[in-house]
Amino acid sequence: MISARIFSAALGATLLFATTGCKSTPPPKPIEQLTTEEAHGYAVFQAHCAQCHRDRTDGKLVGPPLLGVTKKQYLPSGAPANDERMSATILHGRGMMPAQPLDDQELADVLKYLHTL
Template identity: 40%
Template sequence: MENRGRVSVFVCAGLAASIGAAVAGCRAAPALTAQQTEGRRLYEVRCAHCHQDNDLALKKVPPDLHDLFERQTLPSGAPATDEAVRRNVLTGRGMMPGFDGRFTEEQMAALLAYLHTGLR
């Protein structure tokens, strides 16, 4: 499924670049920036197996992160800010492990940039 999304982003970006115009069906999702693409890779490797697939069958179902920054607050009630999400990722919460020391500053920025896209 992820692969299909990636292919269509490339196809859309390629078409839009080659004919120099918005292509029907591609307008809704402009291509991700390099930073967002890196963030998506990190999300897919580190977060999606719980947050989309819940492959550990956690009793407390991990929240859907698609509209994370469209709401005022995170599921915990903390304000939906970069700082709160960063802290949550670093320290973990409940069944979610902390990722302290697992991301460079650059990778964390990329992850946040991708979360801000609404997970395209």
């Protein structure tokens, strides 16, 4: 007979898998389907962010991957995953991430691009 402790642990593991194992990040929007603004944001990302962050895969470079970043409740830092917080992080930096000197249009477009991931 299975002890209550083993049964309880197995049930907990099953429930954990059922609630977290099935959640996957949807694939990013294909590059050839990006709008003009999103494509410009992709170019800005490549110029300012890609050396430290992966965007279309979940592999880590220097900084955390950004695949699905806007589809999550929180950023890897624990801050809310919203445009206001992402804008502040991009423009002012945080921790090891340096500030990025983007103009208003570049910032708006890179945020649009991040929403496609």
